[in-house]
Every structure is written in C-alpha cells, then in structure tokens.
Amino acid sequence: MIQSMSRGFEDFPVGTRLVSHSCAITTKDIIDFARRFDPQGFHLDAKSAEKTLFGGLTASGWHTAAVSMRLFIDAMNVSGGIVGLGVDELKWPNAVRPGDELRVETEILAARRSKSRPGYGIIRLYNITKNQRGEVVQSFMANAMLPARGS
Amino acid sequence: MIQSMSRGFEDFPVGTRLVSHSCAITTKDIIDFARRFDPQGFHLDAKSAEKTLFGGLTASGWHTAAVSMRLFIDAMNVSGGIVGLGVDELKWPNAVRPGDELRVETEILAARRSKSRPGYGIIRLYNITKNQRGEVVQSFMANAMLPARGS
Numbered sequence: 001m002i003q004s005m006s007r008g009f010e011d012f013p014v015g016t017r018l019v020s021h022s023c024a025i026t027t028k029d030i031i032d033f034a035r036r037f038d039p040q041g042f043h044l045d046a047k048s049a050e051k052t053l054f055g056g057l058t059a060s061g062w063h064t065a066a067v068s069m070r071l072f073i074d075a076m077n078v079s080g081g082i083v084g085l086g087v088d089e090l091k092w093p094n095a096v097r098p099g100d101e102l103r104v105e106t107e108i109l110a111a112r113r114s115k116s117r118p119g120y121g122i123i124r125l126y127n128i129t130k131n132q133r134g135e136v137v138q139s140f141m142a143n144a145m146l147p148a149r150g151s
Numbered sequence: 152m153i154q155s156m157s158r159g160f161e162d163f164p165v166g167t168r169l170v171s172h173s174c175a176i177t178t179k180d181i182i183d184f185a186r187r188f189d190p191q192g193f194h195l196d197a198k199s200a201e202k203t204l205f206g207g208l209t210a211s212g213w214h215t216a217a218v219s220m221r222l223f224i225d226a227m228n229v230s231g232g233i234v235g236l237g238v239d240e241l242k243w244p245n246a247v248r249p250g251d252e253l254r255v256e257t258e259i260l261a262a263r264r265s266k267s268r269p270g271y272g273i274i275r276l277y278n279i280t281k282n283q284r285g286e287v288v289q290s291f292m293a294n295a296m297l298p299a300r301g302s
Binding site: 038062086 | 189193211214216217218224233234235238
C-alpha cells in the first residue's frame with residue numbers, strides 16, 4: 001500500500017525536532033496578502049508604512065502564520081494529512097519585512113494515540129518561525145491529529 | 152484633523168460588541184489558499200477530500216483565520232491601524248466548507264492605555280467566527296494595540 005509508505009504518527013515521537021526549508025517574503029507577497037485579508041497601512045504601502053509604529057512595510061501576522069503553515073506541512077511530509085485542533089500562545093515578537101527569509105523549527109512536545117479515532121494520533125508541538133538573522137517572528141503551541149502508519 | 156475623525160481606542164470600551172458583514176467562501180477561494188499555504192488533500196481537491204476525516208473539501212484553519220481578520224478589521228474601522236500582540240485559544244470547532252458565509256462577532260473584554268506608548272491603547276478581545284447556520288467555525292482571544300483618538 002502506498003499509504004503505508006508515507007510518514008505518520010509513529011514518526012514523530014516526543015522530542016522530535018524538525019527544521020523546514022526557507023521561504024523568502026517579497027514586497028508583493030506582503031501587499032497581495034494584506035489587500036485581501038488585512039488591509040492596514042503598515043501592510044499595504046511602503047510609503048505610508050514609514051509613518052507608522054513599524055517604520056516600514058511589514059507582513060500581516062496572519063500572513064506569517066500562513067507561510068509558517070506551509071513550511072511546517074512541507075517539513076512534516078505526512079501525505080495522510082495533519083488536522084490542526086487548536087493553537088495557544090500565538091505571538092509575533094518581531095515584524096516580518098520585505099526580503100526576509102523565514103524558516104520554521106518544530107519540536108514535538110507530546111504524542112499519544114487518539115482514543116476516539118482509532119488509527120490516528122495526537123501530537124502537541126511547539127513551532128517557532130525565525131528570519132534569516134535568527135530572530136523569532138512567530139511562535140505558538142498547537143495540538144494536531146494525524147494518521148498512524150501501522151494501523 | 153482627519154485623523155481625529157477616525158475611530159480609535161476610546162471607541163471600544165469594555166463590553167463593546169461588534170458584528171461584521173459576511174463573506175462567502177467559494178471552492179476556488181479554498182483551493183487557492185491551500186495551494187499556497189496549506190497543501191493537504193482535504194483543502195485541495197473535492198474528490199480526494201471525500202475520503203478524508205472531513206468527508207469533503209474544507210478550508211484551511213489559517214484561511215478561516217485570514218478571512219476572519221479581514222471581517223474584523225472592516226468592522227473595527229480604525230484607520231490608524233490595529234496591531235495584534237498575541238492570540239490565545241485559537242480553535243476551529245467546525246469545518247468551513249464551500250458556500251459557507253462567515254461573520255465575525257467581537258466582544259471587548261478589557262481596555263487600558265498603553266504605558267510604554269503614549270497615545271495608544273491596548274484591548275483584549277474575544278472573536279468568534281460563525282457560519283450561516285450560526286455554528287462556530289473559529290474562536291480566539293487576542294490582545295491588540297490601537298491609537299487613541301484624543302491624543
């Protein structure tokens with residue numbers, strides 16, 4: 001079975017650490033996302049952003065979250081799918097700016113079989129997104145469900 | 152001054168409740184977002200989604216979050232900008248499916264002047280996103296900073 005060759009719950013025991021590939025964020029990426037989902041001056045226009053708290057164009061926190069999800073999904077490489085169950089302590093301690101290159105570091109904090117859904121496991125993870133200087137631009141903890149390989 | 156005519160911190164005392172306009176989510180919206188940010192079967196393709204836990208195409212939770220941000224920003228209508236400081240207890244208790252119409256309900260839980268940034272206030276808010284049947288598809292609490300009008 002092809003399914004059984006994919007990574008699953010058993011591949012992410014407590015203490016597992018993953019580092020994603022990196023993703024560059026362009027001015028166009030920032031503005032495109034902001035126009036649709038977070039149309040505020042500091043995310044939309046470099047000139048008007050200069051006069052704000054940020055002193056320049058910055059990505060929406062939800063844009064950072066979305067890019068981080070992509071990096072996380074790619075690093076996990078679970079073809080059966082990962083279902084987010086909830087997120088805690090989502091923070092954006094530093095702004096993401098045009099040209100930044102983001103990378104996600106994941107640590108598995110807990111892992112158990114699902115009681116209600118046989119064949120699935122639930123992991124608790126800590127995800128940190130860093131820029132090219134190693135500064136943290138996002139962090140959160142989350143619970144997620146994913147299929148086990150062996151079932 | 153035009154700035155002083157915009158809404159600001161003073162307009163959101165504790166207990167304020169806002170309801171956003173609604174936003175319809177199409178199949179194309181779901182797939183476009185997923186291709187870019189959350190490429191998993193249940194977000195990418197209606198046919199393969201039928202065989203998953205969800206039993207059909209569903210929006211990425213981060214897509215729901217992004218749409219909810221847009222609805223929130225529009226409902227707040229603060230031209231000076233709202234800066235998210237952190238999010239707690241982000242949950243997606245029901246799936247968002249093609250054709251769903253989302254609406255955000257916001258309640259202001261706390262409001263105080265910023266000590267470190269004169270002219271700004273910090274609010275704590277509870278945001279719930281509901282679909283057209285009144286089912287909760289997302290909820291979270293957050294702290295956010297916004298400019299005061301009067302300063």
